[in-house]
Amino acid sequence: MQHVIVGAGPSGVTAAETLRKIDPESSVTLVDGEVEPPYGRMAIPYFLIGKVPEQGVYLRKGDNHFENLGINRIQAHAESVSVGDNTLTLDNGEKLPYDKLLVASGSHPIKPPIEGLDRPNIHHCWTLEDARNIAKITGEGVDVVLMGAGFIGCIIMEALALSGANLTVVEAGDRMVPRMMDQNAGNMIKNWCLEKGVNVLTSARVNSVDETDGKLSVNVDTGDVIQADLIVVATGVRPNTDFLDGAGVEIEDGILVDNNLRSSIDNIFAAGDVAQGPDYSTGEKSVHAVQPTGVEHGRIAAMSMAEKGVDYRGSLNMNVLDTLGLISCSFGLWQGKDGGESAQQIDNENYRYTLLNFDGDHLVGAVMVGRTDQMGIMRGLIMTPVNLGAWKERLMSDPNRVVEAYIDCTRGDGA
Numbered sequence: 001m002q003h004v005i006v007g008a009g010p011s012g013v014t015a016a017e018t019l020r021k022i023d024p025e026s027s028v029t030l031v032d033g034e035v036e037p038p039y040g041r042m043a044i045p046y047f048l049i050g051k052v053p054e055q056g057v058y059l060r061k062g063d064n065h066f067e068n069l070g071i072n073r074i075q076a077h078a079e080s081v082s083v084g085d086n087t088l089t090l091d092n093g094e095k096l097p098y099d100k101l102l103v104a105s106g107s108h109p110i111k112p113p114i115e116g117l118d119r120p121n122i123h124h125c126w127t128l129e130d131a132r133n134i135a136k137i138t139g140e141g142v143d144v145v146l147m148g149a150g151f152i153g154c155i156i157m158e159a160l161a162l163s164g165a166n167l168t169v170v171e172a173g174d175r176m177v178p179r180m181m182d183q184n185a186g187n188m189i190k191n192w193c194l195e196k197g198v199n200v201l202t203s204a205r206v207n208s209v210d211e212t213d214g215k216l217s218v219n220v221d222t223g224d225v226i227q228a229d230l231i232v233v234a235t236g237v238r239p240n241t242d243f244l245d246g247a248g249v250e251i252e253d254g255i256l257v258d259n260n261l262r263s264s265i266d267n268i269f270a271a272g273d274v275a276q277g278p279d280y281s282t283g284e285k286s287v288h289a290v291q292p293t294g295v296e297h298g299r300i301a302a303m304s305m306a307e308k309g310v311d312y313r314g315s316l317n318m319n320v321l322d323t324l325g326l327i328s329c330s331f332g333l334w335q336g337k338d339g340g341e342s343a344q345q346i347d348n349e350n351y352r353y354t355l356l357n358f359d360g361d362h363l364v365g366a367v368m369v370g371r372t373d374q375m376g377i378m379r380g381l382i383m384t385p386v387n388l389g390a391w392k393e394r395l396m397s398d399p400n401r402v403v404e405a406y407i408d409c410t411r412g413d414g415a
């Protein structure tokens, strides 16, 4: 059996290692489109603030890790797939035959069509090379504009602020992290950032970027004109699927895959950020672009490819953010369930917030700010799932009693 994997991020690497373990007779080839050793984007902010050296972002230690495992790693780009004869063509001209192909090629950031965004000193923060470029410019007193306060934007913001930059964040949504946090949480995070000295504009769009003598001016539709030495663009991503053009693989927000992480083509699988896979909470298909899902997908896809039989119920939408020291997270159906009930407790002064969303007596989603003590429990309550019984009403009056509820309900008496 010849397994070929495109992409050596957390998802592809996990898949290759899992296949090596569970299908020792097969050949495993990892097509790695990066010039660096396989690395984790998640560690980039730590590299940016000098907390880890470059080697600290590598996913695996040791130069010969893949060779030692018997994984054939080829540094090249996948260029096209011929479904008829099961062959992957690389940009170095090589043609790789495969029995099973896993697409774990992630996504790439996009620049919105804004005049002037092609000027110098405007970068994404996606690759190690981006991080090197940003690290060269940012620092004490440097004027930095961050476009986008989504999940990735907020993660980068921490690193930029810690570098000592004068930071302005411009977010088109009406709150921070609008795709992961409700209004209360998004506003709370914004106020926290303002208190920490970061200038945050929400409901604001960059119209254009000018440059005079090396200094950038960012023209915002609020009328603000912000001076910048560096602009970091974090305004969204697209899946890396170009090489599948014409192959007949069904793609929406990502490659559509079933509970085996199999695409619309029988022997092509997808995992990680590039995959639009089963969503635990909705039963529909979603892209959950976080590393734990990528790793889980990699393992599940490998088991499917090795025909080990999987019973994957899908990934839980779960996002945890540390914004300048304020922890926030959202789980599952954080926007609530139609016809369901919600309970919330907000303490703006102390930056603490809990929102619980119920479907009947099941917890199906949650948002928390300023608390780390209940994260594991929230996940457990949503995924088990626990019949809350009488605890539902207690949580409706005090949503912060989830730990007690979990302990009591999982003991079996349900009340």
Ligand SMILES: Cc1cc2nc3c(=O)[nH]c(=O)nc-3n(C[C@H](O)[C@H](O)[C@H](O)COP(=O)(O)OP(=O)(O)OC[C@H]3O[C@@H](n4cnc5c(N)ncnc54)[C@H](O)[C@@H]3O)c2cc1C
Pocket: 006, 007, 008, 009, 010, 011, 012, 031, 032, 033, 034, 040, 041, 042, 043, 044, 045, 076, 077, 078, 079, 104, 105, 106, 107, 125, 126, 127, 152, 155, 156, 240, 243, 271, 272, 273, 274, 289, 290, 291, 292, 294
């Ligand atoms: C700055 C930053 C911080 C983040 N922080 C967090 C965090 O704190 N927590 C969290 O859970 N997630 C975080 N993420 C998201 C997380 O990094 C991704 O969810 C994760 O990397 C997805 O893994 P993946 O293997 O699917 O894709 P990727 O890591 O993107 O790997 C895909 C690989 O495929 C390669 N590739 C693409 N096209 C081809 C081709 N045609 N041929 C060969 N190779 C190709 C790419 O170059 C890349 O190396 C962060 C992301 C960024 C950018």
